[in-house]
Structure formats: structure tokens, C-alpha cells
Amino acid sequence: MTDLNIIALVSVGAHPTSGRARRAEQDARAVELGLNLAGNKLQMLHAGNPDEEALRAYLGMGLDEMAVLEQPPGADALPVLADYLRHAGAQLVLTGSQAETGEGSGMLPFLLAEQLGWPLVVGLAEVEKIENGMAQVLQALPRGQRRRLKVRLPFIASVDNAAPIARQSAFGPARRGQLHPCEVAIIDDSLLTEAQLQPARPRPKRLKVIKAKTGAERMKAATAKATGGGGQVLKEVSPQVGAEAIFKLLLDEGVLR
Numbered sequence: 001m002t003d004l005n006i007i008a009l010v011s012v013g014a015h016p017t018s019g020r021a022r023r024a025e026q027d028a029r030a031v032e033l034g035l036n037l038a039g040n041k042l043q044m045l046h047a048g049n050p051d052e053e054a055l056r057a058y059l060g061m062g063l064d065e066m067a068v069l070e071q072p073p074g075a076d077a078l079p080v081l082a083d084y085l086r087h088a089g090a091q092l093v094l095t096g097s098q099a100e101t102g103e104g105s106g107m108l109p110f111l112l113a114e115q116l117g118w119p120l121v122v123g124l125a126e127v128e129k130i131e132n133g134m135a136q137v138l139q140a141l142p143r144g145q146r147r148r149l150k151v152r153l154p155f156i157a158s159v160d161n162a163a164p165i166a167r168q169s170a171f172g173p174a175r176r177g178q179l180h181p182c183e184v185a186i187i188d189d190s191l192l193t194e195a196q197l198q199p200a201r202p203r204p205k206r207l208k209v210i211k212a213k214t215g216a217e218r219m220k221a222a223t224a225k226a227t228g229g230g231g232q233v234l235k236e237v238s239p240q241v242g243a244e245a246i247f248k249l250l251l252d253e254g255v256l257r
Contacts, residue, residue: 004037004038004092004130005043005090005091005092006038006042006043006090006093006094007034007042007043007044007092007093007094008030008033008043008044008093008095009030009045009046009093009095009096009108010023010024010030010044010046010055010058011024011027011046011048011100012051012055012100012101013025014101021053021054023054023058023169024096024099024100025096025100025161026096026097026098026159026160026163027058027095027096028057028058028061028166029096029159029160029161029163029164029165029166030095030096030159031058031061031094031166032165032167033094033124033159033163034092035062035167036164037130040064042063043088043090044058044059044065044066044067045066045068045069045085046066046067046068046069047068047071047080047081047084047184048069048070048071048073048077048102049070049071055068055179056174056175056177057174059173059176059177059178059179060169060173060174061166061169061170061173062167062173063173064176064178065178065179066177066178067084067180067182068179068182069081069084069182069184070181070183070184071184072186074189074192074193075187075189076190076192078108078111078115079115080185081108082112084182084184085112085116090154091153091154092127092130092153092154092156092157093118093154093155093156094157094159095112095156095157096160097109097122097123109122109157109158112156113156118155118156119151119155119156120155120157120158121137121139121149121151121155121157122139122157123140123141123158123160123162124138124139124140124157124158124159124162125138125139125140125163126138126163126164127157130153134150134151135150135151135153135155136150137150137151140162144218232245
């Protein structure tokens with residue numbers, strides 16, 4: 001796999017308590033996965049307003065350089081990223097599932113895959129092997145389950161907390177690493193310009209999802225019996241009856257009020 005052209009997209013994160021700029025947790029996991037696949041041949045790419053200290057935390061993971069597509073706040077990173085990846089000959093692009101700063105919509109991997117015409121794997125946990133232009137990967141599912149997929153190259157994969165934990169950032173390599181700025185076209189994010197920002201409201205209650213880290217926990221979660229006992233199987237019913245059953249479930253779970 002060391003001959004593959006693998007690029008990890010990284011962003012500036014924010015500490016959940018202090019808000020201090022740092023490396024983003026999921027992006028760091030994407031870099032960790034890329035290092036396991038390509039070693040020091042992994043490329044890192046950042047688009048946006050560069051925060052040197054935060055970006056150097058990624059260099060401290062063992063890489064010598066990072067390309068930075070410099071953009072001011074409010075610029076649209078999607079077209080410049082798509083253009084860079086299209087001409088870089090990337091075969092695998094790794095990203096986090098959602099940014100910790102900025103819009104944080106989680107839509108970037110989906111929009112990139114749409115523009116490039118590449119497959120997208122969500123919730124990547126592990127890349128098992130790559131051969132003959134195909135990759136065999138493990139996708140993380142709720143309740144600690146895994147699904148094995150085969151996907152053709154090139155493709156984009158978003159990495160979440162199911163991927164290996166990122167190694168610590170070393171101070172020396174972080175200082176020695178080089179940030180290479182690249183001049184790109186500045187394109188205003190029209191959606192962000194027209195959007196009206198308002199304080200976030202409390203989110204609806206989500207259905208319970210068990211997140212397991214160890215193999216024993218995943219096995220226990222996958223084999224555990226449901227405790228509700230109030231479920232029902234609907235077969236050959238009208239759309240009206242099915243919709244009413246779904247609506248009642250959402251009310252009982254507290255998703256709707």
C-alpha cells in the first residue's frame with residue numbers, strides 16, 4: 001500500500017471545553033489511518049485560514065510537510081479542494097466525518113465525492129487490503145457492528161471514532177515540519193453569505209446507540225436482547241398504517257414531541 005497516493009484532509013479543531021485551537025480529533029484519526037497505510041508517503045492537505053500552531057500538531061505525528069490552500073474566512077473550500085485532488089492523482093482521500101469549527105455540517109465528503117464522481121465510504125474503521133484497483137474496508141455500524149465492503153479506487157472515506165486512536169504529537173517534528181502555502185482562487189461561499197445564523201436549539205432526543213470500543217463489548221452489544229418488548233412486525237400493510245406505526249414509535253422514544 002505504500003505505493004498508493006493517499007491524501008488526508010485536515011482542519012483546525014477546537015477543544016470542547018476551552019475552545020482553544022488544536023488538531024481535530026477525527027481528522028487526526030484519518031491521518032493515523034493514512035500513516036498505517038502509506039507511512040511517510042502520506043500527504044496532508046488543509047484548505048482555509050491557516051492556524052500554524054494547530055496545523056503543526058498534525059506534522060508532529062511524523063510527517064515532514066503539509067500543503068495549505070490559503071483562503072480567508074468565508075471562502076468556499078469545496079471547489080479548490082476538488083480541483084487540487086483532481087490534479088494530484090489521489091487514489092484514496094481520508095477525512096474526518098465533521099469539522100469542529102466553521103459550519104461543521106459534515107457535508108464536505110459527500111459534496112467532494114459528488115463533484116469528483118468518486119465512491120464515498122462513511123464511517124471507515126479499517127482498510128484491510130488494496131489490490132487490483134479495489135479496496136476491502138471495514139465500515140463501522142451502530143451497536144459496535146462492522147460491515148465489510150469492496151470499493152473501487154479512487155474513493156473518499158470519512159473516518160470517525162471507530163478508527164484507531166491518533167498517536168501523540170511530538171514537539172520536535174512539529175517544529176521541523178514545513179507548511180507549504182499554495183495560492184488558489186478565492187471563491188465566496190454564497191450559501192454562508194445568504195444564511196441567517198441563530199442560536200442553536202436543543203437537539204431532538206436520538207434513539208439509543210451503543211458505542212463499543214473492545215471486541216468483547218461489541219459482541220455483548222450485538223447479542224444483547226432488546227429490553228423493550230413492545231415491537232411489532234408489520235407485513236403487507238397499507239402505507240397509512242406503516243406511517244402511523246413509525247410516528248407512534250418516534251413519539252414513544254421522545255424524538256418527536
